[in-house]
Amino acid sequence: MNALLEMRSITKEFPGVKALDSVNLAVKQGEIHALVGENGAGKSTLMKVLSGVYAAGSYEGEIHYDGALAEFSGISDSEARGIIIIHQELALVPLLSIAENLFLGNEYAVGGIVDWRETNRRTEDLLRKVGLSEPPSALVDALGVGKQQLVEIAKALSKEVRLLILDEPTAALSESDSQALLDLMLELKEQGVTQIIISHKLNEVRRVADTVTVIRDGTSVSIMEAEKGEITEDRIVRDMVGRDMADRYPRRARRAGETLMEVKGWNVWHPQHSERQMIDDVNLTVRAGEVVGIAGLMGAGRTELAMSIFGQSYGRNISGSVEMKGAPVDVSSVSKAIKAGLAYVTEDRKSLGLVLDETIQRNITLANLPEVSRNMVLNEARETQVAEDYRSALNIRTPSVFQKVMNLSGGNQQKVVLSKWLFAQPEVLILDEPTRGIDVGAKFEIYGIINDLSAQGKGVVMISSEMPELLGMCDRIYVMNEGSFVGELSAEDASQERIMSLIVTE
Amino acid sequence: MELAEGTAEAPKKLGIKEYLVRHMREYGLLFALIAIMAFFQIVTNGTLLKPVNVTNLLLQNSYIIIMALGMLIVIVSGNIDLSVGSVMGFVGALAAVMIVEWELSTGVTMVTCLVAGGLIGAAQGYWIAYWKIPSFIVTLAGMLVFRGLSLWLLEGQSLGPFPREFQMISNGFVPDIFPSWLSSALADLLNVKRVNVLSLSTGLVAAGLITWMGMKSRAQNRAYGMEVEPSAFFYARIGITSLALIFIFYKLSTFRGLPNVLLTMGVLTLIYAFFTERTVTGRRIYALGGNEKAAKLSGIKTERLTFLAFANMGVLAAAAGMVFAARLNSATPKAGFALELDVIAAVFIGGASMSGGVGKIVGAVVGAFLMGVLNNGMSILGIGIDYQQVIKGLVLLAAVIFDVYNKSKQA
Numbered sequence: 048m049n050a051l052l053e054m055r056s057i058t059k060e061f062p063g064v065k066a067l068d069s070v071n072l073a074v075k076q077g078e079i080h081a082l083v084g085e086n087g088a089g090k091s092t093l094m095k096v097l098s099g100v101y102a103a104g105s106y107e108g109e110i111h112y113d114g115a116l117a118e119f120s121g122i123s124d125s126e127a128r129g130i131i132i133i134h135q136e137l138a139l140v141p142l143l144s145i146a147e148n149l150f151l152g153n154e155y156a157v158g159g160i161v162d163w164r165e166t167n168r169r170t171e172d173l174l175r176k177v178g179l180s181e182p183p184s185a186l187v188d189a190l191g192v193g194k195q196q197l198v199e200i201a202k203a204l205s206k207e208v209r210l211l212i213l214d215e216p217t218a219a220l221s222e223s224d225s226q227a228l229l230d231l232m233l234e235l236k237e238q239g240v241t242q243i244i245i246s247h248k249l250n251e252v253r254r255v256a257d258t259v260t261v262i263r264d265g266t267s268v269s270i271m272e273a274e275k276g277e278i279t280e281d282r283i284v285r286d287m288v289g290r291d292m293a294d295r296y297p298r299r300a301r302r303a304g305e306t307l308m309e310v311k312g313w314n315v316w317h318p319q320h321s322e323r324q325m326i327d328d329v330n331l332t333v334r335a336g337e338v339v340g341i342a343g344l345m346g347a348g349r350t351e352l353a354m355s356i357f358g359q360s361y362g363r364n365i366s367g368s369v370e371m372k373g374a375p376v377d378v379s380s381v382s383k384a385i386k387a388g389l390a391y392v393t394e395d396r397k398s399l400g401l402v403l404d405e406t407i408q409r410n411i412t413l414a415n416l417p418e419v420s421r422n423m424v425l426n427e428a429r430e431t432q433v434a435e436d437y438r439s440a441l442n443i444r445t446p447s448v449f450q451k452v453m454n455l456s457g458g459n460q461q462k463v464v465l466s467k468w469l470f471a472q473p474e475v476l477i478l479d480e481p482t483r484g485i486d487v488g489a490k491f492e493i494y495g496i497i498n499d500l501s502a503q504g505k506g507v508v509m510i511s512s513e514m515p516e517l518l519g520m521c522d523r524i525y526v527m528n529e530g531s532f533v534g535e536l537s538a539e540d541a542s543q544e545r546i547m548s549l550i551v552t553e
Numbered sequence: 554m555e556l557a558e559g560t561a562e563a564p565k566k567l568g569i570k571e572y573l574v575r576h577m578r579e580y581g582l583l584f585a586l587i588a589i590m591a592f593f594q595i596v597t598n599g600t601l602l603k604p605v606n607v608t609n610l611l612l613q614n615s616y617i618i619i620m621a622l623g624m625l626i627v628i629v630s631g632n633i634d635l636s637v638g639s640v641m642g643f644v645g646a647l648a649a650v651m652i653v654e655w656e657l658s659t660g661v662t663m664v665t666c667l668v669a670g671g672l673i674g675a676a677q678g679y680w681i682a683y684w685k686i687p688s689f690i691v692t693l694a695g696m697l698v699f700r701g702l703s704l705w706l707l708e709g710q711s712l713g714p715f716p717r718e719f720q721m722i723s724n725g726f727v728p729d730i731f732p733s734w735l736s737s738a739l740a741d742l743l744n745v746k747r748v749n750v751l752s753l754s755t756g757l758v759a760a761g762l763i764t765w766m767g768m769k770s771r772a773q774n775r776a777y778g779m780e781v782e783p784s785a786f787f788y789a790r791i792g793i794t795s796l797a798l799i800f801i802f803y804k805l806s807t808f809r810g811l812p813n814v815l816l817t818m819g820v821l822t823l824i825y826a827f828f829t830e831r832t833v834t835g836r837r838i839y840a841l842g843g844n845e846k847a848a849k850l851s852g853i854k855t856e857r858l859t860f861l862a863f864a865n866m867g868v869l870a871a872a873a874g875m876v877f878a879a880r881l882n883s884a885t886p887k888a889g890f891a892l893e894l895d896v897i898a899a900v901f902i903g904g905a906s907m908s909g910g911v912g913k914i915v916g917a918v919v920g921a922f923l924m925g926v927l928n929n930g931m932s933i934l935g936i937g938i939d940y941q942q943v944i945k946g947l948v949l950l951a952a953v954i955f956d957v958y959n960k961s962k963q964a
Contacts, residue, residue: 360850382852391850399850402843404910413840414851416833423833431777467851 193224458489631909674867713883756802842909
């Protein structure tokens with residue numbers, strides 16, 4: 048057994064969080080190694096340690112690569128040794144040609160002058176290797192996502208790759224493109240290229256992987272080998288989610304009342320690629336006092352669903368109907384959606400939720416300024432009063448409501464966004480990843496706020512990638528995958544295994 | 554669990570030094586204006602603040618200040634308008650054609666011109682707001698188009714003169730409503746040739762109002778636990794501003810009194826300051842410039858606001874165009890040439906941010922005055938136009954560098 052790469056008890060800490068806790072990863076020469084785990088389990092962090100994004104010395108543990116201790120201080124270091132990562136978001140320049148992209152930063156030139164003939168010849172060779180027949184002069188922009196992915200791989204091959212790391216390579220690909228990519232991976236393996244694939248799609252993992260390492264909560268929990276017949280989807284799912292659910296969620300009396308909101312036959316198409324359907328015939332109901340979860344992986348279409356309902360803030364050619372308390376409502380613009388009693392708390396509070404350069408007070412009143420004004424003239428005394436009320440109700444920790452929100456911590460910023468939407472007096476709140484990037488204490492407080500809302504008879508839709516959070520908080524969970532609801536589970540029936548298996552077996 | 558910090562705390566008392574550092578920008582601008590005025594007053598041997606020159610200074614800068622009000626809103630909304638100089642010239646030309654060639658009345662002309670300006674602004678705003686075409690490009694195109702159209706309207710010639718009525722927009726003075734015996738009594742008392750009582754009393758009332766409003770809002774802020782200025786600073790600032798106002802109005806009163814334009818400018822400044830700071834729409838424009846996506850997701854009709862910002866800019870550019878034409882008593886194809894740069898510079902010197910969401914009306918007006926005093930002072934000294942440009946450019950650069958430096962120090 049000949050290991051190309053061995054990462055030994057890697058521990059990486061960020062202020063306040065232990066992202067990796069003595070993770071081990073051993074990749075054999077010439078194999079395809081799958082790295083699986085939930086969102087936030089630490090896969091990406093581990094790969095950043097490997098590629099030198101987190102330089103040697105910023106983590107504990109050792110990396111042995113090709114028989115020697117490796118200490119990379121940056122990406123260029125690891126690339127020079129043949130370790131190349133292809134990220135989920137492709138790093139191609141869309142308006143340059145394939146040839147220009149392949150040799151970007153690595154131009155084949157004599158005395159600073161690019162030799163285009165040689166460049167094109169090499170490009171053709173590389174494209175043939177990945178099974179592309181496009182001319183080297185074709186613009187990357189004109190290629191589909193699947194072919195762009197192949198161009199990325201060709202780029203890696205141009206650098207004499209020895210260890211190729213693919214981060215969710217098929218997440219954005221169609222079925223046939225995915226198959227082509229997996230075939231290419233197997234072919235590269237024949238040619239002796241060692242590969243690591245990070246993927247959520249367990250059928251794909253089973254198809255190509257020789258070894259699987261499962262990561263959970265920042266530690267490696269199990270290793271399975273195909274030779275020994277150990278790789279089964281059941282086992283992977285169990286290891287991925289198998290943590291005990293401590294009492295991390297405040298209790299709440301469950302009592303679903305009358306139906307508050309009903310979304311019927313909701314369809315949405317991609318705003319730019321009009322042939323791509325993002326949301327496919329979704330039906331969703333929320334009752335008074337109910338907390339409804341939407342589970343799913345990144346890219347399942349949860350945010351797109353929420354934003355398209357909230358004033359058509361996402362997508363085009365939207366069809367379907369929204370009813371509030373049994374009466375159809377117009378949600379074709381954000382202001383109409385707010386008037387209809389909806390609120391949407393974004394997953395991206397910094398770029399979509401807050402005006403960072405403004406004060407807490409001004410952010411809180413932003414969605415409902417008429418409430419603090421008379422004849423369009425602001426009553427700043429009243430505004431301050433409102434801000435102070437929310438500061439104490441939600442326990443926003445700040446010396447004053449006149450502080451700029453950019454000076455607040457993530458948890459307090461989230462409370463400001465929540466205050467803004469509470470002040471808009473909605474009936475139904477859609478919370479998109481409400482606890483992302485905030486510390487445990489603030490999370491608990493946010494759960495408490497959600498429970499208060501439910502007790503007041505509001506409806507809450509909660510989108511989260513953290514399954515334990517959904518299981519701990521929700522009365523009912525919709526499972527979403529590739530733009531449609533693939534299952535609906537009551538709180539009693541729901542478990543991480545069931546959710547995961549609904550997602551991966553679709 | 555610990556209690557929320559500071560809920561029960563009294564408003565924080567800041568040290569003078571700390572306060573000064575934090576509010577460097579606002580005071581910096583005021584100090585710079587005072588320092589520059591003092592400098593030119595000395596090197597021009599007192600010419601700068603002679604009554605006739607103070608009057609001139611106001612008249613010369615009136616159209617820049619009027620446009621700076623609209624430009625502040627455009628820039629706060631996260632855009633820019635390069636066409637204002639050309640639009641101003643075009644509207645001046647339109648006014649001249651209407652009055653001189655078509656012999657229409659002043660009233661009809663003024664209304665038509667303001668509407669025309671609004672339509673021009675709206676036309677540009679339409680592409681910017683609803684088609685998301687960058688304002689830089691749309692208004693660059695507008696700058697060329699309206700420069701060309703004013704040449705076409707005037708057939709390359711100057712057109713004038715205007716009737717007296719129209720000239721009054723710029724060159725007229727508000728008649729003194731007080732009895733003349735009061736005026737002569739005061740003149741004797743102050744040992745000057747004449748005193749325009751209206752002007753003097755306006756200065757006193759303005760100073761009084763500023764003091765009263767300052768005290769009121771300070772008391773209110775304190776009641777709500779907002780950070781308040783250290784009292785020494787507050788009184789110094791209010792004192793200096795009030796004295797400066799009284800001084801300027803006094804100077805005016807010993808010349809020809811209160812220019813019509815000053816009245817227009819003052820009223821517009823008050824309206825726009827109120828609009829930006831106290832109304833719902835004004836607040837929404839700041840949110841739009843600060844984070845357009847967040848504003849949109851908060852139910853704010855961002856497109857409509859952008860559109861209105863440009864339409865408003867057009868109306869103000871039209872007003873400025875008429876003031877300018879009335880002052881020169883003719884419309885020329887060159888009117889307003891490169892003036893957009895002075896207007897934009899004034900707004901940035903006044904502390905607005907290129908990225909939007911930050912800036913104040915008062916800042917823009919002070920910024921315009923600062924540029925105006927520089928222009929005027931250098932002209933009196935006989936400094937060539939070449940050096941004048943260099944100096945103005947450096948002042949703009951210094952102001953913005955100062956901003957960026959301040960911000961990086963605070964972060």
